[in-house]
Amino acid sequence: MPYKTVLVHIDSTPRCAARVDLALTIAKQHGGRVHACMAQLDPAKSMIDPVHRASDRLKQEFERVKEDVTARAEAEGVEVRFSMSPLVTSANVIHYLVRAARHADLVVVGQYDRETDKGIVPEDMTEQAILNAGRPVLVVPYAGNFPKLTDHVMVAWNAGREAARALSDGMPLLAASRKASVLVIRGPNAEGEAAGPGYDTDEVAHFLAGHGVTCDLRTATAEQIGIVDMLLSRAADESVTLLLMGAHGHYGFPHILRGGVTRDMLRQMTVPVLFSH
Structure with missing residues (x-):
């Protein structure tokens, strides 16, 4: 069965573009579409903040990432839609990504990088997606480019x-x-x-x-x-x-x-x- 819906995890880390490009390539090869899911922690929120909703700063970051992903998708001729976790605690963003992943044929996420991901992405997000999404999960390393995935x-x-x-x-x-x-x-x-x-x-x-x-x-x-x-x-x-x-x-x-x-x-x-x- 071809991958008609490819979900890719997007965030404000430097490796987001590499994941997006790979997801777009796979979707294009299978005549599919991409669901770009924004799920990340909010640096503007303190641990004791009773309101766990995304800050205006994070929403602005989402718009920036969304603009970049849209341009990449248009260049490849691939349909893309977006979603964003409204809550920004570790448990909330993991749950949001896992739930979204269950409506995709393939999930693309990144390997956790302590140098760039700390405070932005939950350390266990990738493993929880693997264990709980019920879908195959393609993990992209935090270093390197992979233009020929199926060689x-x-x-x-x-x-x-x-x-x-x-x-x-x-x-x-x-x-x-x-x-x-x-x-x-x-x-x-x-x-x-x-x-x-x-x-x-x-x-x-x-x-x-x-x-x-x-x-x-x-x-x-x-x-x-x-x-x-x-x-x-x-x-x-x-x-x-x-x-x-x-x-x-x-x-x-x-x-x-x-x-x-x-x-x-x-x-x-x-x-x-x-x-x-």
């Missing part, structure tokens, strides 16, 4: 439920790829069913072939380095432009991901990653 799409496979979800959720991107590969990494801290004997890699290849996707099957063993390091090393060596993987975690307080590999990937990622939960 080489790699699936991180562990035969688990989340990996299977990522495989299907990412099918439109796999179908558009110039090269597709499936990588199984065996290691002591594997998540899902990867610690077991069966990986069903041949079945993955047959499944992809049914969608017209030819893939390379690879297996690697992460012994001396961690699974995330191995994935990112392979991604760099093989010029991977997009990684698809399952996300492991739960909703709770504190809001943290249970899965060590998922959590580490969110911290260390150097290429865009589509997470499915």
Whole structure:
């Protein structure tokens, strides 16, 4: 199923434009449209302010971002609509983004950057979108440009439920790829069913072939380095432009991901990653 509605998280951080450009590119390729959702904290509001509505300053910032996104969308010939969280506490903006995401085919958000995002974006917004939106979430690294997203799409496979979800959720991107590969990494801290004997890699290849996707099957063993390091090393060596993987975690307080590999990937990622939960 093509991505007819792509939701992109917008804010006043420097990396907003990179997310928007990627969302517009994907929407254009699928004949879709973009929903640009403004959800950020308000620096003008103190923690004890009883009124949690956006300040005039933040509303002005929204208009500035909206103008920039509109210009980019017009240049690409893509329809775009906008929304903004009316409340600006951490819980409110996360809830607003997650609710909006449930009406999209794909969600585009950014990797958290402590240098630029602190006080503007909740630190756990990306992981909460992954865990609670019920939609595939494409996370864009806080550094780098990614104009050729589907040149080489790699699936991180562990035969688990989340990996299977990522495989299907990412099918439109796999179908558009110039090269597709499936990588199984065996290691002591594997998540899902990867610690077991069966990986069903041949079945993955047959499944992809049914969608017209030819893939390379690879297996690697992460012994001396961690699974995330191995994935990112392979991604760099093989010029991977997009990684698809399952996300492991739960909703709770504190809001943290249970899965060590998922959590580490969110911290260390150097290429865009589509997470499915």
